[in-house]
Amino acid sequence: MAQEVNSASPIEMIRIVDLEKYFAKLHVLKGITTTIHKGQVVSVIGPSGGGKSTFLRCMNRLEEPSSGSIFIENVDITDHRIDINKIRTDIGMVFQDYNLFPHLTAIQNVMLAPVHVRRVKPKEAEEHGMELLKRVGVTDKAKEYPFNLSGGQQQRVAIARSLAMRPKIMFFDEPTSALDPEMIREVLDVMQTLAESGMTMVVVSHELGFIREASNRVMILVDGKIIEEGTPDEVFNTPQNQRTKDFLSKIL
Amino acid sequence: MKYQRDSLQSRKDFIEQWKVRYHHLPWYRRYEFILPAFIAVLLFTILALPSYGKPEGAVDTLLIGIIFFAFFAVAILILMDREKPVLLKRISSITVIGLFFWFFYRYSGAQWDRFRYQFFNISMLEGVGELYLIGLWVTLRLSVVSALIAMVIGLVLGILRSLKNPVLEIFLMIYIDFFRAMPLIVNMVIVFYALPFLGINLNAFWSAALALILMNSAYQAEIFRAGIESIPRRQVQAARALGMRPMQVMRLVVLPQAVRVILPPLSNNLVSLVKDTAVAYVITLPELLTQARHAVIWKRNPTPMIVSTFIYLATLLPFIHFIRLQERRSKRWLRK
Ligand SMILES: Nc1ncnc2c1ncn2[C@@H]1O[C@H](COP(=O)(O)OP(=O)(O)O)[C@@H](O)[C@H]1O
Numbered sequence A: 001m002a003q004e005v006n007s008a009s010p011i012e013m014i015r016i017v018d019l020e021k022y023f024a025k026l027h028v029l030k031g032i033t034t035t036i037h038k039g040q041v042v043s044v045i046g047p048s049g050g051g052k053s054t055f056l057r058c059m060n061r062l063e064e065p066s067s068g069s070i071f072i073e074n075v076d077i078t079d080h081r082i083d084i085n086k087i088r089t090d091i092g093m094v095f096q097d098y099n100l101f102p103h104l105t106a107i108q109n110v111m112l113a114p115v116h117v118r119r120v121k122p123k124e125a126e127e128h129g130m131e132l133l134k135r136v137g138v139t140d141k142a143k144e145y146p147f148n149l150s151g152g153q154q155q156r157v158a159i160a161r162s163l164a165m166r167p168k169i170m171f172f173d174e175p176t177s178a179l180d181p182e183m184i185r186e187v188l189d190v191m192q193t194l195a196e197s198g199m200t201m202v203v204v205s206h207e208l209g210f211i212r213e214a215s216n217r218v219m220i221l222v223d224g225k226i227i228e229e230g231t232p233d234e235v236f237n238t239p240q241n242q243r244t245k246d247f248l249s250k251i252l
Numbered sequence B: 001m002k003y004q005r006d007s008l009q010s011r012k013d014f015i016e017q018w019k020v021r022y023h024h025l026p027w028y029r030r031y032e033f034i035l036p037a038f039i040a041v042l043l044f045t046i047l048a049l050p051s052y053g054k055p056e057g058a059v060d061t062l063l064i065g066i067i068f069f070a071f072f073a074v075a076i077l078i079l080m081d082r083e084k085p086v087l088l089k090r091i092s093s094i095t096v097i098g099l100f101f102w103f104f105y106r107y108s109g110a111q112w113d114r115f116r117y118q119f120f121n122i123s124m125l126e127g128v129g130e131l132y133l134i135g136l137w138v139t140l141r142l143s144v145v146s147a148l149i150a151m152v153i154g155l156v157l158g159i160l161r162s163l164k165n166p167v168l169e170i171f172l173m174i175y176i177d178f179f180r181a182m183p184l185i186v187n188m189v190i191v192f193y194a195l196p197f198l199g200i201n202l203n204a205f206w207s208a209a210l211a212l213i214l215m216n217s218a219y220q221a222e223i224f225r226a227g228i229e230s231i232p233r234r235q236v237q238a239a240r241a242l243g244m245r246p247m248q249v250m251r252l253v254v255l256p257q258a259v260r261v262i263l264p265p266l267s268n269n270l271v272s273l274v275k276d277t278a279v280a281y282v283i284t285l286p287e288l289l290t291q292a293r294h295a296v297i298w299k300r301n302p303t304p305m306i307v308s309t310f311i312y313l314a315t316l317l318p319f320i321h322f323i324r325l326q327e328r329r330s331k332r333w334l335r336k
């Protein structure tokens, strides 16, 4: 279980109000309102094409929301006067297909953003980078190029790359979906440790074991709407919504 | 018994190993056949080679043909065998090529003396050294200046095109299509002879440079755009998600990866650019070719023209080799 949040005075991390997203005429997100607190680990599940990736990508404006507001630490990031690049440095994102920079070695991947965005001295960035690679267990591959790493190793380096910016929030978009079964565990372990360290996380994943163990909230996102929300126990054992039941019966 | 290099101890062992090692080869691929065959061809050549000059009659012609193809056949036997050492293959192909030129020299009946007098006449080079030095200096300067400025403009235009802004696109397309379609020689003449009427006076050097820059930046814009667009959008998004600004993404993530795609066509373009500097002779710029023509007229002998060819080669070959090294470097991160 992730570190328990002090429920008396939870600190608000992300607040989303009436978020809508259209791709041309395609209505993908149909009014999402929710709040995520500091240290929470929120799992988002739902059928493919339901808008889970779009939801995550709106929250760091890789996609422009069509309407609604998104507050990160009480700053409305849909306001175009803010510097979105500043906001993004605080939000780590891990993608399904890793997206490491193939022309850089593992350690260079991890160092790149701290050095050029945060202006950390290369030497410090390298020390911190090696520390992170140790944490995700790929120290021995630090000087290898991504093409020479397995999928699981690449994804762990990608997590280290995000952590190198010392983010306050981490998004994971199906981080294990592209992996061979025997590599899923090593990535989930890293995520679990991260969750236990108190990181605020939003995870799109269908790894039920991980969701039960590591997350303290589950959201069911179907057809652009959050149709059900609660602790893993509530959602998995006593689902209220008929569509939740249908979806769960397919994946359980 | 298996072949093992380390266990070669006595001559008997060596012969045993040899037998085992080449056991699987068909007879015509074994050294036991190739070596005697080669010696036989060599002996036959020494005995039967027709004398110098145009061959007299069909028999001599046939003999020359047979000798050449005998060497050729031995070389093919060696070249086609995957197991023969590379050095041996190199030697045999060079031998066959050398033989071809030697036979041509020996039997074509060409007037080599006159040929040499016309085209490789060292005595005709007296006093032209300074002309060449000026020419080489102008050509090099023109090439480097035009190439550098064209690359900067081409890169900027290529990045602008990759933005896919519809308004910008119209202007870029007009510029790029126009200067790609316009013959360089026309371009240069217009810049040199017509611009002064508009109050813009450029000397011959800068007129040539401007024409070269306009044309090559248009070509390179397309090269850079194609390179940039070859990098998947996911890469850009991963970089943006880390908080990089668009120009940082371009500089740190997109361009370093695009180099692999950009370098081969870019090096082609740069080599063309260097050769195209020769067009500047129409506006009397004293570049290498202009100078060579002066020398040809002065000496009434085309040798200086041949020499300029070798100067172009000597300049461009190291450059081409350098680019090839860079290409290899730009790929080092690809799968081992
Ligand atoms: N860039 C885009 N342009 C147009 N349509 C898109 C784009 N990205 C996603 N979509 C569409 O939006 C819908 C939701 O996609 P997505 O958020 O990726 O769903 P999920 O991650 O839940 O599978 C899908 O129908 C998809 O085709």
Ligand SMILES: [Mg+2]
Pocket (backbone or CB within 6 Å): A052, A053, A054, A173, A174
């Ligand atoms: Mg998705």
